[in-house]
Amino acid sequence: MSILQGKIHSTLGPSTASIRILLINPNSTQLFTEELVPVLSKSIPSNVKIDFVTAPSAAPRSIDNSEDGRLSTSVCEEYLDVHNEGGREILQSYSSVIIACFSQHPLVDSFRKAGQGVKGRKAITIGILDAGVYSALALGGKLGIATTGEQWESLFDTAIETMGITKSRYAGTKGTGFDAISLHGEGPTSALLEASVNLVGRGAAVIVLGCGGMSAMREGLENSLNEKTQSWIPVIDGVQAAVDMAIGYARMGVSPTLQS
CATH class of the missing domain: 3.40.50.12500 (Rossmann fold)
Structure with missing residues (x-):
């Protein structure tokens, strides 16, 4: 069997x-x-x-x-x-x-x-994580990771460093304060947009979703982010x-x- x-x-x-x-x-x-x-x-x-x-x-x-x-x-x-x-x-x-x-x-x-x-x-x-980051790097410019809890910020900083990626290609990670269980709803959606805008302000030219549970949010975030920033900022989902x-x-x- x-x-x-x-x-x-x-x-x-x-x-x-x-x-x-x-x-x-x-x-x-x-x-x-x-x-x-x-x-x-x-x-x-x-x-x-x-x-x-x-x-x-x-x-x-x-x-x-x-x-x-x-x-x-x-x-x-x-x-x-x-x-x-x-x-x-x-x-x-x-x-x-x-x-x-x-x-x-x-x-x-x-x-x-x-x-x-x-x-x-x-x-x-x-x-x-590898798939999302490498896909983002192929688009050029700096990547930023919008994720769930703030505890991931330093952990992803370390992960990016161990992958050999320098700060010239990495704008940082921003947590939303929500965990994966509580991703749904207006609050997490707004927080994810706010985190992404913050990363764009730090120089990110592409956003990577820092949670597998965010896959269904990719398209909506990309549309909202481009409207908010009045620029084209692609969003990458690591699962896809x-x-x-x-x-x-x-x-x-x-x-x-x-x-x-």
């Missing part, structure tokens, strides 16, 4: 698709995962299939700090049998595995390490960026090395 039997609660695309992506929400709030389905359904090609998995109830409802990330990783490793047969099965069944948490989530490295023992073609593991990156890698036919 497949390790994912009964764990996939949503799927986009045909079973015959040549490009297969597993998207893992490493927190236990299934609503976050479900909200990604209509967002991604607008843009995926007909030869792409995405399976969605949500972490079980033992994982945090929202990942709000590094400790939540470590707990989430431990729960997901056991749930998906990452370092044993289950992990090998996943890595050989999919083109890419996406970890849909905007942080330096340890589950990304966990899957990459699991892949070191898999010979031949295997899934590329992509974190949405990761999916597009995964599709691109699959089309190129690349696979991570044994030393990934």
Whole structure:
């Protein structure tokens, strides 16, 4: 029996698709995962299939700090049998595995390490922080990250530094004061716009959404931000960026090395 039997609660695309992506929400709030389905359904090609998995109830409802990330990783490793047969099965069944948490989530490295023992073609593991930031850099100018709690500001500063990105390309991170659970409503929407305007004032030429739960807010924020600033400021969602990156890698036919 497949390790994912009964764990996939949503799927986009045909079973015959040549490009297969597993998207893992490493927190236990299934609503976050479900909200990604209509967002991604607008843009995926007909030869792409995405399976969605949500972490079980033992994982945090929202990942709000590094400790939540470590707990989430431990729960997901056991749930998906990452370092044993289950992990090998996943890595050989999919083109890419996406970890849909905007942080330096340890589950990304966990899957990459699991892949070191898999010979031949295997899934590329992509974190949405990396995907969002690299996509923003390709647009030129400085990027700014608009996120949830203010505690992420220093954590993302460190993450950007460890990625080798200098302050000449990074305007900083601004928290809204809301956590991922309370993103919906007029208050969070206004706070996200205010944070983005603040970052533009610091020189940001592109805004990256610093939470996977913000995916459905991307288009509305971009429209409001451009109206507010009277300029063109693109907004990048790391989840959509990761999916597009995964599709691109699959089309190129690349696979991570044994030393990934």
